[in-house]
């Protein structure tokens with residue numbers, strides 16, 4: 497592996513300096529030649545090199561022209577790696593099913609997860625990501641802190657696979673990171689789900705029976721009707737949305753243009 501870039505290149509980003517961690521990250525997202533994988537912020541290829549070995553088709557997205565040149569040189573012989581110079585916040589995402597494996601710049605975490613987990617038409621199936629430790633804790637919390645996180649967690653399972661010491665990066669950031677694994681959950685009808693969550697999070701202290709006045713349906717979804725709405729697990733909201741969507745007599749407003 498080439499030496500990790502020096503701090504002058506970092507511009508506030510931190511490069512993985514321990515190959516074992518890159519290997520583990522890739523192994524946590526089972527891939528073969530049928531898969532399409534996007535890597536955001538490929539840097540000089542610390543993760544890309546392990547991704548290339550899986551045989552999956554890799555789209556290595558990077559913004560920095562110097563790293564782009566290095567990536568082109570390093571993966572010139574790899575038919576399954578395509579290097580794309582683009583801004584990760586704007587590069588078009590695949591329409592077909594895809595995975596993401598990446599160590600994403602801390603500053604882009606929310607914007608990228610919004611694109612991957614929040615968007616209505618997302619075709620993301622799973623992701624293995626390195627993100628800032630505190631951000632990972634918030635994402636994986638049993639009780640989401642707001643509507644947007646509840647929306648993400650009702651549709652995707654998000655778990656922390658391990659904590660990664662700041663010393664595993666060059667230059668080391670001020671805080672540790674986490675390896676998180678994201679897996680798409682069972683399909684959920686989106687309009688009922690969004691309506692439930694938006695109503696619940698308008699006042700997270702209200703009992704759930706105020707959001708849905710159907711105690712039997714709530715219980716069938718595993719929800720105690722007296723529980724404060726903000727303490728209901730996102731997976732329970734998803735189950736409730738499936739129950740309610742089965743009732744043809746109910747009509748649901750369209751999803752807003754921007755979901756957050």
Ligand SMILES: C[S@@+](CC[C@H](N)C(=O)[O-])C[C@H]1O[C@@H](n2cnc3c(N)ncnc32)[C@H](O)[C@@H]1O
Pocket residue numbers: 509510511512513536537538539540541542543557558559560563582583584585598599600601602604
């Ligand atoms: C945390 S480093 C990870 C680099 C490499 N994957 C590694 O693990 O060593 C983040 C990378 O994202 C790139 N980057 C920063 N902002 C970006 C953006 N808006 N779009 C694409 N890449 C970006 C940086 O140039 C850097 O290479």
